[in-house]
Amino acid sequence: MADNWELIGKSSTSPRSNTNRAVVSTRVPKTENIIFIGSEYNYDSFWLKNMFIAAAYPFVKDRAKFRICDKVTIAYIDYGYSNAEKLAIENLKNEISSEVKEVKAIKNHSDMINIFKNDRSAYKIQDVAIFSHGLNGKITLNYNKKPDINLLKSDITNISSNSFMLTGKLYSYACRTGMSDAFSLRLTDTFRSIAEAKPDDSLAQSIADHFDIEVHAFYVRSFYGDIIRQKSKKVNNIPISQIITNSLVTKKELIPNSSIINLYDGATEALRPFEALKHRGLAESGFNILGIKSGAVGEGTNGYSLWRKTGGRALPVGATDIDGLPRSMQVFNKK
Known part of the structure; x- marks a missing residue:
């Protein structure tokens, strides 16, 4: 039988008749950005009712934070908002350039978790922003009302760790996402050092560790008082x-x-x-x-x-009622 191989250089051989080689291709996943908008019952106020909705506007306009993506999901808690206020949520789509834009009403805890889990074979999460109330160890999307719609450490571990892009980021504008939920810290307003806030035991760190992404969060309470109008003006x-x-x-x-x-x-x-x-x-x-x-x-x-009419005038900042901790958002990476 004739030799069907020919020497290529000095280190490899190749079949002379094999002209149809397999092509190895890598499918780049499409990207999804998600905005969560919590309900607002805590203040019962003309001035603050729409603070979470308004804060989402400057975020999506910031291309460094809200990067170009293939799909955008705007998920809001469907309690406590009037039809006119829901229209302001719907109009957020007009500020976004994306192939797919969806607005989803969240009625319960499962709805919220499914936003994270949804269709991850087709879309990987790129950027997430959460505008909501929060407490130590939890993001309280329906604070002070039933049903409880909280994002907890235990929820994070029930979501696939591969849900995010390698370059994924999550921004929590809720209070104290970067602080431990230790009982002793829940009413503490004065700290001698960052270590006393136990950030390594925080919800922010748990999210960063599980998904291996960059998480931006406050140690302190977040302040939304100047989002719609500047009070001092x-x-x-x-x-x-x-x-x-x-x-x-x-x-x-x-x-x-x-x-x-x-x-x-x-x-x-x-x-x-x-x-x-x-x-x-x-x-x-x-x-x-x-x-x-x-x-x-x-x-x-x-x-x-x-x-x-154009949404919030600025993003939330850290409040001034906690001493000894930075007011700026802090970055958490996988430990």
């Missing part, structure tokens, strides 16, 4: 909050049944970005009787929530 020496309130009170009388009130009065430029969204039952505390005013009813902001 004044126009002609009048606080912006008072200007907004005066416009709302006037327009509520003129168009009492409007689901969305444009607060711009045609003259005050500081009002141009703002709207009031109808929300029956919101901030109905206090009274206004014979000129004696108290609470949100006395203020005139009851029954509506404040919205900024």
